[in-house]
Amino acid sequence: MVQAAGTVRDQARLADEHAITEIIHMHCRGVDRADEAALKLCYWPEATVSYGEEPAPAHPFCEDLVPAIKAFAQTHHLVSNILVDFPDSSNPALATVESYLIAFHYLKDPQGQDSEMTYLGRYLDRFEKRGNQWKIMQRTPVMSWSQNAATTHDDTHPALAALTRAGRYPDDPVYR
Numbered sequence: 001m002v003q004a005a006g007t008v009r010d011q012a013r014l015a016d017e018h019a020i021t022e023i024i025h026m027h028c029r030g031v032d033r034a035d036e037a038a039l040k041l042c043y044w045p046e047a048t049v050s051y052g053e054e055p056a057p058a059h060p061f062c063e064d065l066v067p068a069i070k071a072f073a074q075t076h077h078l079v080s081n082i083l084v085d086f087p088d089s090s091n092p093a094l095a096t097v098e099s100y101l102i103a104f105h106y107l108k109d110p111q112g113q114d115s116e117m118t119y120l121g122r123y124l125d126r127f128e129k130r131g132n133q134w135k136i137m138q139r140t141p142v143m144s145w146s147q148n149a150a151t152t153h154d155d156t157h158p159a160l161a162a163l164t165r166a167g168r169y170p171d172d173p174v175y176r
Helices: 011-033 036-041 058-070
Strands: 043-049 074-085 094-107 115-130 133-150
Touching (some): 011 036, 011 058, 011 133
Parallel strands (some): 043 133
Antiparallel strands (some): 074 094
């Protein structure tokens, strides 16, 4: 993967890499805001995801992900180390992408036993370009490790009390 590491890319290749990165970032927004439309925008209609033993259709997965994410008070997905490769020089409309992932899942407990599940891993994606648009054709998350810990959230702290609060679609400030 990434056979051209360190090679100066032309403008078209840089534009492709930027479009791919934008989809990866939009997926994080879609998850954290529980925004089904944003999630589906990231996948071609026939795309698959491999969150289990067998690949599953991506669009129904996006539909099911929204209520699952809403079980958490908040989530926060961060991607980094995005490596894009175009492995087939005869087909520049295909790309393989590896993105490192840290995801925080805050679970508010009615009895005050709040917890946080932190997931560390990578996304291995196969992207396809159609016309002038890149989207995911296949996604496989790869787990490095996860941890669960008790946590607290003090939104009344003077340094934080006046800050705008995050929400889910359509209530998050990003949709205003």
